[in-house]
Amino acid sequence: MAASVQLCGVRTSGHAFNSKSIEFGSKGLNLLAPVFTRDINHYCRKNRTLRVTCEARRAELLERKDTETFKLNRTERKLTCVMKFGGSSVASAERMKEVANLILSFPDEKPVVVLSAMGKTTNNLLIAGEKAVCCGVTNINTIEELSYIKELHIRTAHELGVGTAVIAKHLEGLEQLLNGIAMMKELTLRTRDYLVSFGECMSTRLFAAYLNKIGHKARQYDAFEMGIITTDNFTNADVLEATYPAVSKRLLGDWTKEHAIPVVTGFLGKGWRSCAVTTLGRGGSDLTATTIGKALGLREVQVWKDVDGVLTCDPNIYRRAQPVPHLTFDEAAQLAYFGAQVLHPLSMRPASEGNIPVRVKNSYNPNAQGTLITRSRDMSKAVLTSIVLKRNVTMLDITSNRMLGQYGFLSKVLSTFEKMGISVDVVATSEVSVSLTLDPSKFCSKELIQQASFIWEINHVVEELEKIATVNLLQHRSIISLIGNFQRSSSFILEKGFRVLRTNGINIQMISQGASKVNISLIVNDDEAEHCVKALHSAFFETGTSKAVPQIGRLATTPLPCRENLLVQPDLRDLQVV
Template identity: 45%
Template sequence: MIVMKFGGSSLADAERVRRVASIIGANRAKKPLVVLSAMGDTTDSLLEAAEKAVSGSVDVGAIETLHRETARNLGIAAGETDALLGELKTLLTGVSLVRELSKRSRDYLVSFGERLSVRITAAFLSKSGILARAFDAWDAGFVSDSAFTQAELLDDVWQAVPAAFAEYASGKDGAIPVVTGFIAKDRKGTITTLGRGGSDLTATMLGAALRVDEIQTWKDVDGILSADPRIVPEAHPLHEITYEEAAELAYFGSQVLHPRSMLPCRKTGTLVRVKNSYNIDSEGSVIVEARREAAEPVRVITAVKHSRLLDIVSTRMLGSAGFLAHIFNQFLKWGTSIDVIATSEVSVSLTVNTAQDLSGLLEDIRHVSDVQCHDEKSIVTLICDVTQSSAILAKCFAALAAHGINVQMISQGASKVNISLICDDAESDHVVRILHGAFFGTPHE
């Protein structure tokens, strides 16, 4: 068996649903289990509809149009689709009356995207001669805690999922399961959502619990690339990458798999493959626990823009332990996440996301320190073999110096697979191209 996960962009309209169906059909002999996200921008449309409902207006026009037109273009009955759209309208009417949307109601609302997606796709597969059955995640064994908007799956899932698909696994049931990603139910039967990377988590949990041969996540590129192809057109796919490297990529801007979604497959050693839905003959990239083949020192170069660099210097004789303890306690107090950091005895340089409100944090830190804030910074990260850091850094600095780029901060991750450099947002793309050219021999500006 295999698990095949398709994201929203792969299901944006009828034509893309047809493509997904053809890919599933081509893999029928491998006994696929399919996990789907909501179609296209449906989740955003649902949240926009919720905002309007809180203001007293019920409008599901965009959502109705997408799903009804898709069903019509695919030539499938719209009965289940219409029923769900009616349920959605009833929910939004209730929200418009109370003028409030709780986290619990938000999860219920957002679940309609995946529920509509699987019903349309399963119906079209069956119409095309590929027997399929839609599953809401809770009917597939997915039970979570009650932390709405960011629920965690319970250990029960490890036994419940194999029980739900026992007949399919044994061959008694030939209908391909098409399962909603991202959602679950708590023990009380209330719908929850799994937060960031939720659909990937559904896929990896399903695959790990069933001990499938591999988990496939289908995207629009040939696997995991050496850089963002929009920045570096010459970026090339990697044959394999480790879970640790993939986790660092996810933290630093690359949409591979969220680290939490890798936990189930790491537990069982289940292989994950990133495939291209527009080039199904490509082998894609595999994510493995430990590298099985020799690799170049630098694997991937990625960047995160719109960060804020804080330079913090002690103004009191606290000593290094007292100074650092005070600084980090303030970040804990204000719930502010740090991305990369470099320290000395009485100074710290670190980056945070500019979306975070830092006013209270900075006021507290300034009781014992001078703080300088620098906005519009980028974190350029090299996923690499840090045991070769001297050679890697030498090549980095030589290439950047040749183009007049000054690095403003450097941080080597404790994971031993990443080195991060800080530069201005305006230089970020250029820096990525320069470094990609230095390590992979491709042209840069």
């Protein structure tokens, strides 16, 4: 094994060791030029020494001993961070090579790598599963998505030069599983989780094999064998406390024995009762990353995406969305919860509990600053941070004059949802009426993904509620969440926001502000929502300095920059503000 090292502060390009990780022994070795490690003979953990046979690059240095024993400074050899790469970052062999280079370009980092399935593999596995239910056992091989998955992974193995043996068992297992689904003509939530796990199991095996092939020791881990212990809520499982000591014991134990880069499957866990493979909800690899960060008490968690960080709104809705440099855990959690696809809704919880900073970076553009998410940030200039849109939401207006002046109305309403296991999103209430929204995606865990089942369930809820109140069911609504500093600037944001909505002729159907003072949610019709986001974005982020919040005690005419880095004009091709 050839690896370059840095001694006496002279840097070489190697990754195996650098001057920080090697302390000079009592002999006071004092090389002044780079040397190359030819052979790592012996690593003795007990007395923390490393015997390295070195060949000096410059001839005169060969006069010195070619074998030396170095004392290891163990604190410098700790795992330092998590680097999580999503499906878009590892979509092909070429992308995996770029990701490997990216990881290795930080020689001082000792990362735990968390990977998602390649590209759209999870979606393809789910479609293949649905097709298997009704295609008949003999027709499994006609499922296009299966052929695509096989072809993608085999091609990637070839292009990475690692051979297909690392994924052969999984490809075979996948076909057998689809056969089983075809035979049973059913796809339970438990089987669905097992089915999608093949995506992460294969991407991590390919990637770890590639790192090993290029000379960087790596070790693949399946999260469900490594200590990520979850509830048995298939397709939407929650990480349990027992995970933290288990993951720490396993990863740190292995790391002390051998410094092999851990490459862990994101998204997956093991149900604590069933011992079956579970998944953490779509986009769950972010949660795996922060869970590992907390378990090991690492310096930071990096989530590498295909965008320059968390943006001021969804770039698919409005391409003038801009990166937000700094967020608090609270802001990021609200943003994710209210539908910003960029982060898993629960991923901020472990980070916040462990106070581990999270950095959102772009694997396609590593030099971009990205977004740093921490417990607190300077809020003195913060007004609006981001606008989030959640479409296709169902809203209920529930009114009961009978309950005027009586206690328990709200509790009766909410207990109806509790009994039916339905989660409520946004709530606004007066004494005898309550408006609330329900998100169809929350029904996924109840095997109610199909629209028909969803409507059936909603009708059932309405019937129950009509026992105590008049219910008005309103579908095809959107929640627009304004994430910002409402503690300081709520009147300013509302005044400005309402002006934008009024000039655009948009009628708000409900408003709610959470106790966290981080977000205000507005409910509008689905067909007005995108236009609404563009208009708000344009007004808050693109109109220069004059619309900023005046400071208390100053003249209202004194301008403050709304966002210093967003002094751009609205794009009139995208938006026509009346």
